Amino acid sequence: MTQANLQVQDVYTAYGQSEALHGISFDAMPNETVAIMGRNGMGKTTLFKSLMGVLPLKSGKVMVAGQDISKDESFKRVAKGIAYVPQGRMIFPTLTVEENIQTGLENAKDKVIPEEIYALFPVLFDMRRRKGGNLSGGQQQQLAIARALVTNPRVLLLDEPTEGIQPSIIKDIAKALNEIREMRKLTIIVSEQVLSFAMDVADRLFVIEGGKLVHETARADTDQAHIKSYLSV
């Protein structure tokens, strides 16, 4: 049996006395995309920060390719194969596109950007000498994905990648994610509020509510109206 790329086991996370995640568990396989759907404040960002070590776990375990990373600092987790595209993209506005991507190559022997990255995102090649801050929202999202990908992750986390991005570009991002997953047999975990995007990329969809996973469905069996009922306020 193929080993899961990501195993999340009974994860609890708290902000001081206030517990935000109440026992999250799931596995994800190589070449699988999982979408975590949920309204604002339901715990998506907290979950990703917990997986990356930006927030400490109160209890539980996170494993990447069978290796426990729960106690590692963020940079060590990256070295062990997990990468993160944060909400709001967080690119460096005053660095060029090329320099932004190179920040993901910090630990690499040379700083040469693999051709594959520009093949996936041709617009980044055209814009490689421009400052990150001068790119559109969609281009910045592609840049943030490129920066994460050069660390050669097994598991790629994307926190609300469609936020503030126009529909035509959302389609491009979905296409790129599907290509990357297939090419590298990646595990992609994406948090989303846009159901059509999740249906374009995800093999399985989860719903998070109040810091717990409350629903799971395979794409083919998805009752879209049911998922939408969780997403509407």
Ligand SMILES: Nc1ncnc2c1ncn2[C@@H]1O[C@H](COP(=O)(O)OP(=O)(O)OP(=O)(O)O)[C@@H](O)[C@H]1O
């Ligand atoms: N720094 C913080 N201190 C205290 N509580 C926080 C902090 N950040 C988030 N929370 C709480 O944790 C819960 C989950 O928030 P989280 O940001 O993970 O939600 P989310 O689903 O990612 O929503 P959004 O899409 O708005 O980011 C919320 O109740 C929120 O108020």
